[in-house]
Amino acid sequence: MRRAVGFQDFSDAEFGFMSELKAEHRRVPAGADLFQQDDAPTHVFTAFSGWAYRYRLFGDGRRQILGVVLPGELVGVPGAAFGRHAYAVRAATEAEFCALSLARLPALLREQEGLSMRLLWLSSHEQRMVERLAISLGRCTAEETLAAFSVDLRERLLRRGMTEEGGLSFAFPLGQAEVADHLGMTIVHLNRVLRKLEQQKILVVRRGRMEILDLDRLRKLSCLHEPADMVPQPLL
DSSP states (O other): OTTSTTBOOOOHHHHHHHHHHEEEEEEEOTTOEEEOTTOOOOEEEEEEESOEEEEEEOTTSOEEEEEEEOTTOEEOHHHHHHSSOSSEEEESSSEEEEEEEGGGHHHHHHHOHHHHHHHHHHHHHHHHHHHHHHHHHHHOOHHHHHHHHHHHHHHHHHHTTOOBTTTTEEEOOOOHHHHHHHHTOOHHHHHHHHHHHHHTTSEEEETTEEEESOHHHHHHHOSSOOOOOOSOBOOO
């Protein structure tokens, strides 16, 4: 991913520092948690491969999925700042994570201006995703919310080279329960919306894939679509 067009590479000095910052390479099977809600943080993590999602559980068992985690994205920074994780991270597929040492983060902030700005960008990106979700849940219709989610996911996967057919088809390992818990719908309502978009020849989700049939109409339907930012994004 460092060599991909959509991401920033490291200088030799930055790469050497990051090699020291990395404490371990952790593999998590599908359905298992990287860390759990209320755990004390031991590391921050960069997703290396696979799909995961951040989620929060309520006392009665209800779940809110806060966002999908794709390769190159950072998780665990709020927990490192506040001393406990306010959410859990679960692997949706078999996933791998680079575990970055908390003990070395102060040195990164002191000595590595470029890497510090990357950390700030990645932390702000996570916050921005949560803000978009709050707007979507609070002000958008179910169709608009699903369209916004699909357009955003497609653009993130396109940057990573994880799409096919001109960026209009890609693996989609999330089940309907996960999508419903992310978008604030019941599974029944989500099914209804998916059928409607399929009948309108806009979007099809089935058998572990998402296929966009009409990208222009999907973008117009989205209540949150913003022009794609193709400036190379940072990695840690």
